[in-house]
Amino acid sequence: MNTPSHFFLSENNIPFRDYLKFGLSVDCVVFGYNEGKVQVLLIERNAEPFKGSWALPGELVPMNANLEDSANDVLKNLTGLSNIFMEQFFTFGSVDRHPAGRVATVGYYSLVGSNNYRPIASSWAKSIRWFDIDDLPALAFDHKRILQKGINTLKRRVRYRPVGFELLSKKFTLSELQDLYEALLDSKFDKPNFRKKILSMDLLIQLDELQENVSHRPAKLFKFDENRYRLLREDGFVFDI
Amino acid sequence: MNTPSHFFLSENNIPFRDYLKFGLSVDCVVFGYNEGKVQVLLIERNAEPFKGSWALPGELVPMNANLEDSANDVLKNLTGLSNIFMEQFFTFGSVDRHPAGRVATVGYYSLVGSNNYRPIASSWAKSIRWFDIDDLPALAFDHKRILQKGINTLKRRVRYRPVGFELLSKKFTLSELQDLYEALLDSKFDKPNFRKKILSMDLLIQLDELQENVSHRPAKLFKFDENRYRLLREDGFVFDI
DNA sequence: TCAAAAGTGTTCCGAATACACCCATGC
């Protein structure tokens, strides 16, 4: 910061430093999927403001941290996992959205496989739990709006990007995949047609494994072929369910 | 701000106020369309840092202004127009992206009809001009990355939302529309099929007007039917070109 | 043997493609 301050006068002569009074936070909409229901992870705040309210997990971005690192931090603290799929979706910056100052927040959503999470309560969360996205509690701050926008974004993006696979375990059956898409897009698909369509994309690898302990014919397990997806995308392929 | 400060201690006991040192700016990727070319509006900076460099138009968000208002301000100063189509697309907040402090920037893209703009140079811009998106100059800050992300976002969104129409004048011919989509998606469409597809969506209103002063059969003019689009969307219709 | 869900094949229809053709205007 050795640049002369006159370099940074704005048109109306407000000094640069007077613009540097924002807080910046990240808030994470963590999606899960269980028994046919799409869910989000919420925390019960253990600190003012809104102590005791349900809220999205998030944190103030430290002055020396990048946004993604900060969001990853939140997820790490929450689930114990790094390398979770995560994507920015919108930034909320209304003047009055935080009661104690001007804090803009960057919204991220992330998708955790249904077997991969183990929510961890910590000092900033009195408790923590999954909520079905069609049965949500009241939320602190403007988190209701953020969450709703996150849900809408996921539902839109899931049509054109293979993000859905992130919500399942690494290995999954075609019926599980179909159930997930039906939940996300709330619609029904014809089983034979769904299979044909998804398999014709050539994005799944069939494993030499079968479902176990089911009282019916065991289904074949598949995994998503990341490499092939990368290759196809370079050729202009557009995933479209 | 009369809330006791101990309400806002973070986990590691850094006081709340120490997080309030961010600057926040908005940067606008202003798209235009002319003679078959998609273009963006860039300014030549008249202030340090990067004085003399080309850059995206933008400004520091005043402490009492909302993000959208700030972005609209930029557009108003640039084009003299309010009510321009505008959408947020991504927020960039790397620690070192601004040489003089921690400034995160919210990226917006906007679409201006080819006859609707009149770029205005001002105190903060030495000059201002349109560049074809495949012939861009070097840019200040991390604006190259922001611009590229804006372009990618537009190219993706144009497939699933009728944003393209915003780039044309209110009245347009089907060939103009086709040329635009071909430029945006860089591909070619068959004329009869493009017409059939676009007209079958029932989103265009045919006007009682014809093209003028052309040395061939004059084309019919159309306009986009906003109301009908709203109605169709409520029924779950998804625009898809 | 029955229930339950996995998995396959076939027909039908509508939308996308390819392509040939006619129309209106300025010069």
Add this chain to the structure above:
DNA sequence: GCATGGGTGTATTCGGAACACTTTTGA
């Protein structure tokens, strides 16, 4: 008349929708 781009009709192909069917397991 002819060049230019606007505008239309049709045959063909391909993918999606509908649906009937077989297979494999546990109980």
